[in-house]
Amino acid sequence: MTNEVLIIGGGPAGLTAAKSLADRGANVVLVERSESLGGMARELTCKGLVECRSCGACFAVDRASEILKEPSVEVLLMSEVISVRKGDAGYEAKVKVSPRYVTDDCIGCGKCVEACPVEGKAISPPKGTGQPRIHWIDKRKCLHFKKGECAKCADVCPTKAIDFEDRATNVTRKAASIVYATGIEPIGACEVSRLGCGVLEDVVSSVDAERILNEKGRLVRPSDGAAPKKVAVIQCVGSRSVKNGVDYCSKFCCKYATKISQLIMDVDPEVNLDFYFMDLRTLHEPQDEFKRWAKDKKTVRLIRSMPSVIQPGKDGKLVVKVATETDTEAQENEYDLVLLSVGMRPQGVSTDLAGSLGIKVDERGFAKASADLEAQGIHVVGAVSEPMDIEEAAVRAASAATRVKLTKEVAR
Ligand SMILES: Cc1cc2nc3c(=O)[nH]c(=O)nc-3n(C[C@H](O)[C@H](O)[C@H](O)COP(=O)(O)OP(=O)(O)OC[C@H]3O[C@@H](n4cnc5c(N)ncnc54)[C@H](O)[C@@H]3O)c2cc1C
Ligand code: SF4
Ligand code: SF4
Ligand code: SF4
Structure with a gap:
């Protein structure tokens, strides 16, 4: 041993x-x-x-x-x-x-990304906050490998970190x-087709929302870059349903969605935010805390219901159809942006x-x-x-x- x-x-x-x-x-x-x-x-x-x-x-x-x-x-x-x-x-x-085509000498300055002529960029920094901050080349997109005719990243790199000979x-x-x-891998929000993912630009998954918050410091609409004034957050998307994904509770999505909601309100206290949920499972934290927080915010509503469908409305709005808590009638609520809280698969x-x-x-x-x-x-x-x-x-x-x-x- x-x-x-x-x-x-x-x-x-x-x-x-x-x-x-x-x-x-x-x-x-x-x-x-x-x-x-x-x-x-x-x-x-x-x-x-x-x-x-x-x-x-x-x-x-x-x-x-x-x-x-x-x-x-x-x-x-x-x-x-x-x-x-x-x-x-x-x-x-x-x-x-596998080869990265960038050596440990990379200082993460990003000059290569600016210089890369490929749409969507063939050289990139690590995803999100991933460590170390060494960039990498996607050989499938890179013109150097596809056509043997580009070395713009190598030309601008201040530390000579590009290595096309890496194997x-x-x-x-x-x-x-x-x-x-x-x-884990996150459940794809588009697996639940009735909620408009992939069709309505301003319906975003929580994975998209995390990326937008990381990049912009606030949530903005993908369609026009505007800060949304009316936001819906919908829980259990893909989780707790055999038909739409997996039958178990993913356990962490109530935790992150309550915190994303609080962040949205911290950034802009004027936002109207509706939080749709089946039941709140906030893990180690008492749910009462989030409920008290929501009650104190006059523009936040906690709605115990699962929206049935999201459709396009007038002037770029999104219409969320939802049964009321007593299930006696259906409501149609309008939003600028809808966030779908997705769960996970192993x-x-x-x-x-x-x-x-x-x-x-x-x-x-x-x-x-x-x-x-x-x-x-x-x-x-x-x-x-x-x-x-x-x-x-x-x-x-x-x-x-x-x-x-x-x-x-x-x-x-
Ligand atoms: C949208 C979303 C938001 C979330 N928000 C929060 C939050 O705010 N707070 C919170 O506490 N939790 C949150 N979570 C949950 C959190 O991401 C997980 O609890 C955590 O990442 C689990 O850690 P892990 O190491 O088990 O798995 P992972 O984080 O998934 O790490 C697994 C690693 O293994 C690598 N890997 C996979 N297969 C191989 C292989 N064959 N060979 C080599 N490497 C491999 C992967 O690339 C990955 O880097 C969120 C999850 C999602 C989907
Ligand atoms: S230009 Fe060079 S040092 Fe700067 S991020 Fe790109 S590879 Fe790294
Ligand atoms: S060689 Fe050209 S196409 Fe390839 S990563 Fe560098 S700049 Fe982009
Ligand atoms: S949103 Fe909440 S209740 Fe639904 S699957 Fe995630 S943690 Fe469980």
Whole structure:
């Protein structure tokens, strides 16, 4: 048994497991498929304009920065485990590291993005608040690779960080234990077609809303860039319905939607905001707090109802059709923008990799953690195992990390 641990997935759960294990003296290899660390959390915005609202969005950024400085954690970005073999001394994993075409010398100045002539840009910064802030080239879009005729990014780069000669490599890593933390994917709002996603421009998913808030500092209408004066927030989009997505409660969407609503009102107290919900499940926080907050705001209404359909109205407005709480009549309410609060599905559970590690799927599609699996040195952590928010993913990953067997403990 060695002190090496392989972690698959660099979201809040994988990062926390990496930190806890490094603190215990393990040598960790963290394999992350995307170009940066942070997982789904890197796509979230801070919801605390006036005071911290404990949304957890900053957690992933802080933890990712810590891990990047940690000498006993090797981070492999744009990487995937392509095979794992179990031997007497533990596991041997083959990892494919894809080329980024930008070296670690990148200082994130963004001059290359400005210079890139491709519509939609072939060179980009990491998503959201993802760490490190090293840019990357999408070979499928880049004119250098498609036509051999562009090097504008290399011409303007002040640190000579563009490397068109970068190539994919396969590396092998040995580990006594593996932590599986492949996380979640958001449910696509367009899977619920009756709510106008993809047809009505100003119907946005919560993932879109997070991005707009991150980029602009406030919510604006995609159609004309105007700040909306009447906003509807609709809960349980895709969750708690077999027909429209998944039958379980995604657990974190009431938490983030109440905080996004508060942020919208902090930015512009004149907004009229209607919050449609089936029941409020605000996780660790008492729902009364949000209800009291809403009552104090004269322009916020909490409406216990699930809208049936959203249609285009006059002058770019959106018409939300909804039954009243007593179900006796239907109402039509007009908005400038509608936000659909989407839930989640687990990611990477039905893959060959999960299968080769012996990871089983439960009846709702989540990866099953078990004592038997842990005895084999395989630990399933984070939201791939059941719906959970950032805080719970981190707490449970830290707890799972204490069960990973190491030969040599070094208390730090
Ligand atoms: C719209 C939305 C808003 C949310 N808002 C909040 C909020 O305000 N507060 C809150 O607490 N929670 C919020 N959440 C929930 C939060 O995002 C999750 O609880 C958290 O990200 C779970 O962490 P995780 O590490 O388990 O998974 P993830 O964050 O999904 O991380 C998994 C990582 O694994 C990587 N990966 C996947 N497969 C592989 C593979 N085969 N090889 C290598 N890497 C792989 C992924 O690229 C990803 O980086 C929100 C979720 C959504 C969808
Ligand atoms: S111009 Fe160079 S240093 Fe600046 S972001 Fe692009 S690659 Fe990085
Ligand atoms: S080579 Fe040209 S097309 Fe490719 S990323 Fe650089 S600027 Fe964009
Ligand atoms: S957390 Fe709230 S919005 Fe999300 S599925 Fe559960 S009840 Fe619906």
